[in-house]
Amino acid sequence: MMKGYRNHPLWYAYLLHRVSGLVLVLFLPFHFYVLSLALTKPDKLNGFLHWTEIPVVKFAEFGLVFLLAVHLLGGLRLLVLELLPWSANQKAMAAVATAGAFLISGTFLLNAV
Amino acid sequence: MDLRLYIAQRLSAIVMIPLVFGHIGVMIYAIQGGLSADEILSRTQGSIFWFLFYGLFVVAVSVHGAIGLRTIISEVLKLREIFLDLIMWSFGLVSIFLGARAVSAVTWI
Secondary structure (H helix, E strand, O other): OOOHHHOOHHHHHHHHHHHHHHHHHHHHHHHHHHHHHHHHOHHHHHHHHHHOOOHHHHHHHHHHHHHHHHHHHHHHHHHHHHHOOOOOOHHHHHHHHHHHHHHHHHHHHHHHO | OOHHHHHHHHHHHHHHHHHHHHHHHHHHHHOOOOOOHHHHHHHHOOOHHHHHHHHHHHHHHHHHHHHHHHHHHHHHHOOOHHHHHHHHHHHHHHHHHHHHHHHHHHHOO
16 A cells, blocks of 8 residues: 555655666666767767667657656756755646656657657 | 765756756757767867866766765665765766766767
8 A cells, every 4th residue: 555655746756856866877887888989889889879760769768868857857956945945836846847857858859750 | 874975966966957958958959860970979079168068977977876876775775884885986986987988989089
């Protein structure tokens, strides 16, 4: 059974921030490795970049951009809460962060396809 | 969490606010017409701006990712402090090394 405190928008905001952060941090070494192929093995990099033309990979990229954007906006929400003397409209900020991330990653996807 | 780690986490986050907005902009611009090694290098090679932009980004994200990873592991696995610190430093240093290699690969002439 779902615990009471979990049935709250700000718990989901916390979960989204944590999951997005974890996925991004695991993606990062792989991202760096692929880019460094430009120096060591340009052919291999082009082979890899060609693979990114596959629609399902584009959708995965959309997911990564979404996670980056939602982590950015969710982090801004946290910084605002911690550093500025505001406390009202917390749920609205969480909603704005998620909606903004969809807007950003949606723009990415529209340009990618 | 250690106060110094908390401060480093928030400072690295603040540094990255403009960098992440910029990076998202670059991605949306660069993805148009598909990506290739030549396309990436023609934008980045020999550019001091992108070298500094992504160089700073690599340092900040390595600090931020390493501390974030430490926080998650400490809450999920309840490891001893020494192991948490070992994981944090290992991840951070490997990330800075790989990131520096990637930045130099695409910006160095």
